[in-house]
Amino acid sequence: MGENLRETLLGGQSFSWREDADGSFSAVLDGRVVRVRTLEDAASDPFLYDYFDLSYDYEAARLAIAARDDILRQAVESTGTIRLLKQDHWIAAISFILSQNNNIKRITGLYDRLSRKYGHEVEAGRYTFPTPEDMRDATEDELRALGTGFRAPFILDAISKAPLLDTIGNLPFDEAMERLQTIKGIGPKVASCILIFSYQRREGFPLDVWMKKVMKEYYPDRDPSYFHPYEALSQQYLFSWIRSRG
DNA sequence: CACCAGGCCGTGC
DNA sequence: GCACGGCATGGT
Numbered sequence: 554m555g556e557n558l559r560e561t562l563l564g565g566q567s568f569s570w571r572e573d574a575d576g577s578f579s580a581v582l583d584g585r586v587v588r589v590r591t592l593e594d595a596a597s598d599p600f601l602y603d604y605f606d607l608s609y610d611y612e613a614a615r616l617a618i619a620a621r622d623d624i625l626r627q628a629v630e631s632t633g634t635i636r637l638l639k640q641d642h643w644i645a646a647i648s649f650i651l652s653q654n655n656n657i658k659r660i661t662g663l664y665d666r667l668s669r670k671y672g673h674e675v676e677a678g679r680y681t682f683p684t685p686e687d688m689r690d691a692t693e694d695e696l697r698a699l700g701t702g703f704r705a706p707f708i709l710d711a712i713s714k715a716p717l718l719d720t721i722g723n724l725p726f727d728e729a730m731e732r733l734q735t736i737k738g739i740g741p742k743v744a745s746c747i748l749i750f751s752y753q754r755r756e757g758f759p760l761d762v763w764m765k766k767v768m769k770e771y772y773p774d775r776d777p778s779y780f781h782p783y784e785a786l787s788q789q790y791l792f793s794w795i796r797s798r799g
Numbered sequence: 800c801a802c803c804a805g806g807c808c809g810t811g812c
Numbered sequence: 813g814c815a816c817g818g819c820a821t822g823g824t
Binding site: 565566649652653654655656657658659660703704707737738739740741742743746759760761762763764792796 | 803805806807808
Binding site: 654655656658659662663697700701702703704705 | 818819820821822823
């Protein structure tokens with residue numbers, strides 16, 4: 554069926570991307586505006602080659618996942634190829650702290666407001682996502698005024714503990730999970746999202762409200778190891794499928 | 800008015 | 813260890 558770039562970029566693993574009027578996608582990453590219409594646009598750019606995980610064989614993984622059982626086959630066949638992005642650690646951490654008890658549309662709005670307030674303008678109306686240094690003097694009142702609500706103190710804690718994000722890349726999965734959860738507002742679900750979408754940890758299996766429904770309805774006697782070694786990617790297909798089915 | 804969204808924290812048992 | 817209420821905000 555080919556790639557489903559819209560699902561990959563706008564389906565809930567990143568909140569950096571926008572769909573433009575001409576059908577292409579753009580984001581402020583790597584200190585610049587990056588624009589992509591098809592995956593081929595990413596192949597010649599070293600940053601995007603890495604970001605889109607182009608060295609991984611997603612077609613082989615897709616076939617293997619679809620062969621596991623009928624539900625997964627349905628989920629895979631309901632959409633094009635979904636990829637796992639390799640995002641910046643800090644951006645992923647704040648993005649998924651924002652995501653708790655929230656919806657994708659509003660998360661994206663909060664991401665934009667943080668960028669406008671604390672980031673840097675690189676083109677007219679396009680801002681970088683702020684670094685921890687950019688947000689060094691942020692206050693809880695400021696963050697609440699942007700609409701982050703009860704997540705404001707979590708963001709402040711993440712700012713103070715940002716260096717931790719550079720120390721977990723080589724840890725065993727469970728230890729990396731535990732270390733991430735020492736930051737306030739990061740529990741098991743948020744931690745696994747950060748590890749998957751930023752640290753290339755494909756054994757993560759985040760259980761949000763949608764995935765809990767999938768597991769209860771279709772896999773009541775299974776645990777994430779059933780999907781090994783495609784836990785994270787299987788979860789993405791199931792998440793996309795159940796959400797599109799309502 | 801209610802209930803929900805890519806959950807987690809604090810408290811109580 | 814598990815259960816439960818509370819939590820900011822905007823959409824339906």
